[in-house]
Amino acid sequence: MTRHFLGDTAVLLGRSLRHVTRSVDTVITTAIMPVAMMLMFVYVFGGAINTGTDSYVNYLLPGILLITIASGIAYTAFRLFTDLKSGVFERFQSMPTARSAVLWAHVLTSLVANLISLAIVMLVALAMGFRSSAPVTAWLSVVGILILFTLALTWIAVIPGLSAKTVEGASAFSYPLIFLPFLSSAFVPTATMPGPLRLFAEHQPVTSIVNAIRALFTEQPVGTDIWIALAWCVGILVVAYLFAMNTYRRRIA
Amino acid sequence: MRTQQTPAIQVRDLRKSYKDLHVLRGVDFEVARGGVFALLGSNGAGKTTAVRILSTLLKPDAGVVRVNGFDVTTQAADVRESISLTGQFAAVDEILTGRENLMLVARLRHLANPAQVADDLLRRFSLTDAAGRRAATYSGGMRRRLDIAMSLIGDPPIIFLDEPTTGLDPQARLEVWRTVKDLTAQGTTVLLTTQYLDEAEHLADRIAILHQGRIIVDGTLADLKRLLPPAKVEYVEKQPTLEEIFLTLTGTNT
Numbered sequence: 001m002t003r004h005f006l007g008d009t010a011v012l013l014g015r016s017l018r019h020v021t022r023s024v025d026t027v028i029t030t031a032i033m034p035v036a037m038m039l040m041f042v043y044v045f046g047g048a049i050n051t052g053t054d055s056y057v058n059y060l061l062p063g064i065l066l067i068t069i070a071s072g073i074a075y076t077a078f079r080l081f082t083d084l085k086s087g088v089f090e091r092f093q094s095m096p097t098a099r100s101a102v103l104w105a106h107v108l109t110s111l112v113a114n115l116i117s118l119a120i121v122m123l124v125a126l127a128m129g130f131r132s133s134a135p136v137t138a139w140l141s142v143v144g145i146l147i148l149f150t151l152a153l154t155w156i157a158v159i160p161g162l163s164a165k166t167v168e169g170a171s172a173f174s175y176p177l178i179f180l181p182f183l184s185s186a187f188v189p190t191a192t193m194p195g196p197l198r199l200f201a202e203h204q205p206v207t208s209i210v211n212a213i214r215a216l217f218t219e220q221p222v223g224t225d226i227w228i229a230l231a232w233c234v235g236i237l238v239v240a241y242l243f244a245m246n247t248y249r250r251r252i253a
Numbered sequence: 254m255r256t257q258q259t260p261a262i263q264v265r266d267l268r269k270s271y272k273d274l275h276v277l278r279g280v281d282f283e284v285a286r287g288g289v290f291a292l293l294g295s296n297g298a299g300k301t302t303a304v305r306i307l308s309t310l311l312k313p314d315a316g317v318v319r320v321n322g323f324d325v326t327t328q329a330a331d332v333r334e335s336i337s338l339t340g341q342f343a344a345v346d347e348i349l350t351g352r353e354n355l356m357l358v359a360r361l362r363h364l365a366n367p368a369q370v371a372d373d374l375l376r377r378f379s380l381t382d383a384a385g386r387r388a389a390t391y392s393g394g395m396r397r398r399l400d401i402a403m404s405l406i407g408d409p410p411i412i413f414l415d416e417p418t419t420g421l422d423p424q425a426r427l428e429v430w431r432t433v434k435d436l437t438a439q440g441t442t443v444l445l446t447t448q449y450l451d452e453a454e455h456l457a458d459r460i461a462i463l464h465q466g467r468i469i470v471d472g473t474l475a476d477l478k479r480l481l482p483p484a485k486v487e488y489v490e491k492q493p494t495l496e497e498i499f500l501t502l503t504g505t506n507t
Contacts, residue, residue, distance in 0.1 A: 004363060011360045019348050087344030091403070094308040094338040096330065097361040252310065 005098040012092070012105030019079060020113045027113055030072040031120040033178075038064045038121070041187060042128060049188055057130045061122075062213035063186020066206060067178055068121050069114050069150050073157040074174040076110035080161030081170035084251075093252055103158065103248060110154040111147065118146060138216040141226075145213060148233040153177065155240035162247045186210045205232035259322040261286045261411050261442040262307065267316035269302055276302045278466035280316070284444060284459070286410075288437055291457035292446045298463045300446040301341065304415045307444070308338040321411055337404035338413045343396040344403075347389035351380050351399050354388055355406065362407040374402040378432075394425025401432055411442045418452060423496055424503070430456060 020027060038060060041049075046056040053059050083089040083102070092102050122130075132139075157174070164170035181187070183197065184206035190198050201207055208228040215222040262284035269277040276299045284290040294300045305311040307320055309329040318325045321335035345354050352371050359367035375381045378398045383391065388399060397417065404412055414433065418426040433456055436443055447453055453460050454474060461471040470477060493501075 007363070008361060011357065015346065015349065015357055018353075022348050086347065087340045087342045088346055090310055090340060091338065091344040091358075092361065094310055094333060094336065095358070095361055096333040096363075 004096075005101055008098040008101035009104045009108070012101050013108050016079060016105050016109040017112060020109060020116075026075045027116050027120070030075065030113070030117040031068065031124075033071050034064045034068040034121050035124050037067065038125065038128065051189055055129065055131070057125060057128050058132070058217065059214070060187060061125050061130050062210040062217070063181040063184065063206070064121060064125070065118055065146060065213070066149065066186070066209060067181050068117050069146065069153055070174055070177040070180070072114040072117050073110060073150070073153045073177075074171040075113065076106060076154055077157040077161035077164070077170045077173070078167065079109070080106050080158060081164055081167060084162065099252065100248075103244075106161075107151070107154050107158070110157065111150055114150045114154075115147075132217040134217050134219050138219065142213050142216050145209060145226075145229060145233065148230070148237065149209060152233050152237040152240060155237060155244045158244040159240070159247050162244070162251050180204065181206050181210070184210060205229070205236065208232060259319070260284060261321060262290075262444060263317065263319040264303075264307075265317040267303070267306065267318055268314045269299075269306060269311070270314055275466055277306075277313075280463070280466070280468055282461050282468050282471055284442060286442055287440055288458035289433060289443045289445055289456045291453035291460045292444065292463055293448070293450065293453050293460060294446070294463035295448060299466055300463055301415055303463065304338070304413050304444070304446055308336055308413055309333055310338075335409055336411045336413060337407075337409040339400055339404045339415065339417055341416045341419060343393075343400035345388045345391075345396055345399050348387060350385050350387055351375065351391070351395075352384040354399060354403060358403045358406045364407060370406055374405065378402045392425075393421055394428055397421060397425060397429060398432070401429070405436070409441075411444070412436065414443060414445045416446055416448065418447070418449065423499055426452075 038057070041060055042057050046060075049056060051059045080103075083106075089102060093099060134142075156177075160170050160173045184190070184201050184204060186206060190201045190207065193201055208225050209232065212222050212226040212229040214220075215225060260283050262282075264280055264282050267277050267280040268275075280299075280303060282292075292300050292303065302311065306313050306318060306325060309325050309332050312326060320332045323331040323335065325332050345351075346357065349357065352375060355371035355374055356367040359370040364370055371384075372381075375384045378401070380395065380399060380402070383395060388396060391399065401414075401417070417429050417433075421429065430452070433443055433445065437458075445453070445456060457474070459471070459473055460477060461468050463469075470480065
């Protein structure tokens with residue numbers, strides 16, 4: 001069975017990528033919400049927000065990128081749920097095909113679809129005046145962090161995708177994830193927040209990830225933020241993966 | 254060549270419960286190679302649970318289940334090489350075209366020439382004209398045909414058809430029946446579950462009735478008829494059935 005794992009995953013990846021290219025709307029709607037937020041924050045609220053930097057779009061972009069991923073993974077859960085509901089999933093599971101290939105194909109598709117959405121958001125940000133003179137290594141580090149964050153959230157998305165009873169249930173989990181950046185340093189410096197909120201904001205994963213990306217873009221020293229950010233991403237990834245695999249095993253037992 | 258000698262399916266004392274709900278309470282039956290074996294039962298009798306266990310989607314709580322000579326729990330991979338499952342709902346990928354659906358399954362079964370396999374099946378199931386259309390645009394009968402065509406890829410010796418005609422219109426039902434007959438003509442063993450008694454009567458070589466988690470009878474149609482008192486001769490005016498009227502009026506009775 002395992003000898004076919006890579007080949008089967010590639011075939012199934014081709015299949016779900018076709019789902020993405022045939023419903024381009026899913027990629028665009030994933031990008032529209034963060035783009036709208038970016039426009040609103042930069043042009044409506046931006047003037048009143050004092051971040052201590054001269055370009056608010058530079059300040060805001062890292063958080064917007066994370067929101068893009070958080071809203072994109074809802075479609076991963078949706079696609080997985082649709083496969084289960086339509087019986088296609090069971091068809092694959094009853095075939096001489098590497099069993100976990102179906103799951104990995106969905107995970108990789110999520111990565112590809114999210115990278116496309118991130119590229120769209122990035123282009124809009126450039127048009128809005130986002131600039132960074134960071135070296136290639138810093139850009140690659142940013143891409144690496146975003147990939148890790150996407151994978152972590154994707155494995156979270158797999159859990160409702162496999163266990164939800166309704167379509168709504170399969171994608172509702174993403175709302176709190178989309179909301180999380182608002183309670184972080186993504187839009188305003190945490191120093192302005194009242195005590196308990198500030199305590200939460202400074203110790204939740206989004207703040208360290210946003211700070212690390214922001215430091216990389218502005219060529220500032222990343223300090224301990226990047227290690228905290230990586231620890232969060234890897235930690236969430238591992239825990240979500242274990243829970244997802246457990247859900248998967250119970251589902252196909 | 255033990256696969257030629259062993260029965261296609263052997264089920265002994267199969268048990269499966271969901272918490273307090275005992276769905277299968279000691280099911281025994283055996284299916285010989287070739288022909289159609291129908292598993293009859295009302296809704297909730299446990300037919301689908303039995304098929305899911307036979308196709309390795311569900312683990313039995315107890316009992317011995319062998320498909321094509323392989324144990325479903327310890328040799329699941331070999332079982333999956335030997336079978337194909339057509340579930341209650343046509344499990345086709347709606348976003349892909351008919352042809353892509355077939356090629357996908359051919360690739361996942363690791364066949365050498367997926368395009369050739371797809372084109373042959375499209376022709377055989379009269380889907381060539383619709384080959385390039387997304388499966389979402391297919392009618393119920395076409396979906397079911399595509400679904401069954403997908404199950405035939407790789408020529409598995411045993412095919413499970415779980416209520417293949419539920420929800421189909423009469424024409425589509427006749428199409429499925431013809432397909433099943435063609436299959437058995439090639440030596441494939443078909444396990445069919447159905448709640449339509451005329452379907453079993455029409456297609457099955459052997460019939461087993463699953464009732465309250467057990468097989469209560471198992472035999473040929475003639476065996477089953479013998480269980481009731483011999484036929485009496487009665488004179489009844491022959492009225493056309495509604496199905497005959499419908500098929501005559503719509504002009505599709507071939």
